[in-house]
Amino acid sequence: MANVREIDAAEITRVVRELCIEINYKVPEEMVELVKRARDLEESPLGRQVLDLLIRNQALAAEGEYPYCQDTGYTVIFLDVGQDVHVVGADLYDAVDEGVRQGYGDGYLRGSIVRDPLFDRRNTGDNTPAFVHTRIVPGDQIRIQVDAKGAGSENMGKHAMLKPADGLEGAKEYVLQAVAESGPNACPPGIIGVGIGGNFEMSAVIAKRALMRKVGQPNPDPQIAELEAELYEKCNALGLGPEALGGTQTVLAVHVETMPTHIASLPVAVNIECHAHRTGSRVI
């Protein structure tokens, strides 16, 4: 029988705080490479100008003074908690929120969360609460991934309970419609996270998890990887281009995740991410 490893909640707070600050100033290395690649591939002169500005914005933000985007996002946190871990010292989710509170305060990041969607839209001031997805996994470690998800692109997400008869072609068309409709609002070129299968909520959750994959890394299932490549080409055929000012580079990548579903169902969720893709992870 494996020994239980104790992890101090304060350590979780510290890691969340650090990641919140780090990701809001420095986008992942693959985003730097993919935007440069898009700059090389873009055929529209105006599109190339926009991508040059985005490259400058990445570099300026990485200096650590001004966050990449003023919308420092919903803080979405993925916890993979080893089943041999015992968190001590504080409630796990309190520890996560404390990390967000400290990170957004110390990092001069914007509080963008209101306490109630309908009756009391007062800003909580510190971007809490975080939206946390927890999985129990084998082992005695905790993996923490923090994502700062902008609302401009999040608002352009779409979800549908398609019919099995709609099939693969119906799912593809639905994704393309979502990207076409997102237009300039989702700050292209970004990443398209697609979740297909499961039930109503699982399709949305796996769409979000699809965005957490290293950008541009294909799904390990070759059939899904092929679908991703086809959707990438077709999203770019929409012609929106950078900031939807026209061009060939509308998306940097399409990530698809699937899971088993019901005999009567074909849920499809499209979670759109802007060029301000801010995420990072650590293992404790």
Added chain:
Amino acid sequence: MSVEVLDDGRKRISAPLSDDDVRSLEIGDVVLVKGTVYAARDAAHKRMVEMLDRGEDLPFDIRGQVVYYVGPTPERPGNVTGSAGPTTASRMDKWTPRLLELGLKGIMGKGGRGPAIRAELEKHTAVYMAALGGGGALSALTVRSQEVIAFEEFQTEAIRRMELDDFPVWVVNDCRGRDFYAETITPWRKNELLPESLRFPTDQWAVENGGG
């Protein structure tokens, strides 16, 4: 005139703007905004329209002015602002006509405006311009000062008076009802690779919202 045409074709504008100033701006123009603009987004718009409904005056004289849809990050000590890029403009559609009626002449945000707002811009001789979406760090460099003038309790959504120094934007909707996205996207759509519903000119969403 508060519009100056530069040698490279760009136009520099400063509020207050007259109807003639607005008429001199066309879709696709690259505009450098200099001087005063007022930052206001969702919560501030909602409150302003509630004030107007009660017969009260707005916190600033909006005639001829430019409103910028922005909620900046907190400024670091010694800096005048944090990141200050634009937010999605179409969320303000519900409240925009009331402000145009009062003489608002320029709007800056990101993304497109639907046909209803394009008609309002035409009716009231006003212009909508888009800044670089998601380029918040770069945007901060052209902000010279900012001060909260109303609704401080809204934090990032408070109304701010900002002084800008050649803040760059594109004219997306001019006062002739035209839409820049429609012109820029159309030539790049590859109909042959797309399902029927997404081919131009039949993509209904694009026809209504710019593009197509």
